[in-house]
Structure formats: C-alpha cells, structure tokens
Amino acid sequence: xxxxxxxxxxxxxxxxxxxxxxxxxxxxxxxxxxxxxxxxxxxxxxxxxxxxxxxxxxxxxxxxxxxxxxxxxxxxxxxxxxxxxxxxxxxxxxxxxxxxxxxxxxxxxxxxxxxxxxxxxxxxxxxxx
Numbered sequence: 001x002x003x004x005x006x007x008x009x010x011x012x013x014x015x016x017x018x019x020x021x022x023x024x025x026x027x028x029x030x031x032x033x034x035x036x037x038x039x040x041x042x043x044x045x046x047x048x049x050x051x052x053x054x055x056x057x058x059x060x061x062x063x064x065x066x067x068x069x070x071x072x073x074x075x076x077x078x079x080x081x082x083x084x085x086x087x088x089x090x091x092x093x094x095x096x097x098x099x100x101x102x103x104x105x106x107x108x109x110x111x112x113x114x115x116x117x118x119x120x121x122x123x124x125x126x127x128x129x
Contacts, residue, residue, distance in 0.1 A: 007031040008117065009050035011041045011067065012083070013059040017106075021054065024110065030117070038062035042070070049078055052120040054113075057084035057091065065091075068098045079120035083108060 010021045010032055018034040025032040035041040055064040064082045082095045085106040092103040102116035
C-alpha cells in the first residue's frame with residue numbers, strides 16, 4: 001500500500017467548490033488536488049494517498065458516504081471530512097460511523113474547515129482529546 005503524502009484531496013462535482021477550496025488551501029500553503037468525481041479520485045490512488053480527503057456527500061454515481069465505505073472495503077484509510085449542503089443528524093451519524101472525522105455544512109466556515117483539516121493531519125490519542 002502506498003503511504004500518505006502531504007497533499008489534500010478534494011472531491012466534489014461542483015467545479016466552483018473545487019476551485020474555491022483549492023485556492024483557499026493554497027493560500028495557507030496546503031497542497032491540494034481536486035477531483036470532479038469519486039471515480040476519478042479512486043483512479044488516481046495509484047499515484048499515492050492524500051493525507052486528508054474532503055468529499056461532498058451528494059454526487060452522481062458515488063457520493064461521499066459510499067466513497068468512504070468503498071475505501072474501507074478495499075483497505076484504504078484516509079482521514080475524511082464530509083461536506084454537504086443537505087446534511088441532517090441521521091446522515092451525520094452514518095458518515096461518522098463509517099469513519100468520517102468531520103461533517104461540515106455548506107457554505108463552509110474557514111475556521112471549521114481548517115480545524116477539521118488539522119485534526120485529520122494530526123490525529124490525537126483518545127486521552128489527548
């Protein structure tokens with residue numbers, strides 16, 4: 001299995017979201033690669049794993065929850081932040097149960113996003129939380 005490298009993957013079918021998030025991360029000296037679909041992201045995994053994944057919950061064919069479940073099924077663990085414009089408590093619980101470290105509502109708040117990225121990049125032991 002390929003080790004995680006120091007880049008963040010953004011998967012969203014909305015090109016304006018991809019562009020905005022990529023620019024935002026780069027302004028903070030974070031390397032980001034964007035993908036317009038879960039399938040495109042999966043195909044790129046042979047080039048290496050990101051240290052963090054930001055994924056939209058609702059996308060055609062394979063949304064964020066299904067992507068997390070697919071990665072888990074094939075033995076790939078990437079700290080994942082789910083973003084959505086249509087979240088609800090039940091879906092939050094399902095995503096977190098599947099392994100998402102954060103569930104953020106659009107429009108995203110920069111501070112919440114960066115806190116989630118920091119948590120993904122620097123996981124703490126349970127007694128440090």
